[in-house]
Amino acid sequence: MWNSIRERLCSARSASRLSQEAFASRLGVSARSLRDWEKGYDLPALGRLIAWARLLGFRLIVVASEGVLGDPGENVVEGESYEKSELRRLVAPLRIRRRQRSLSQTDMGLLLGVDRVTLASWERASHSPTVENLLAYVGRVRCRLDLEPIEP
Structure with a gap:
């Protein structure tokens, strides 16, 4: 990936x-x-x-077997940096997928080697996971990370 x-x-x-x-x-x-x-x-x-x-x-983008997950305009907050809004857009579908798999933040944190507080901060987009942790999270919810062209 x-x-x-x-x-x-x-x-x-x-x-x-x-x-x-x-x-x-x-x-x-x-x-x-x-x-x-x-x-x-x-x-x-x-x-x-x-x-x-x-x-x-x-x-x-986060991609699952059913296609790209999340809405491109999801979680846009006025005055927020591009990186922060992109982080929000990426973690929203991961949180949903985690919940669909009946995994608590504690359970997912154990799978990723982090505590619940750390996972919660990623899902709120108040802190960024490392790329390694993001890739691991994406894999644990049976998705993949990919690129898509930005619409001009």
Whole structure:
């Protein structure tokens, strides 16, 4: 799942004809960080991943067997940062899927190796999970994380 997202972002950056150095500067990170992400040596913070995708014309989505989950305009709050509203949009369907599977926050936290308070803060979008934890959460509710083009 992560490799597919990483490869699509790398391809999109290459297709944009931006060097790693130029793109890293636009993203506000070092060229070394971007290089490590693109090679799969490291994972960005979730906010950086959301920004990386956005700069290349994508957004992260949660996909289940029945299709994309969540509403693109879901949970938009006036004056909220793009990253925060995207986090809200991503976690809303995960919370619903967790509940559909009759998993409490405590149970899901145990599966992910975090406590209930941490999981609750992710589901409220008051804190961001790491990309690793988001991928694990998505997998535990039998979904996948993917990219979709942003509508112009």
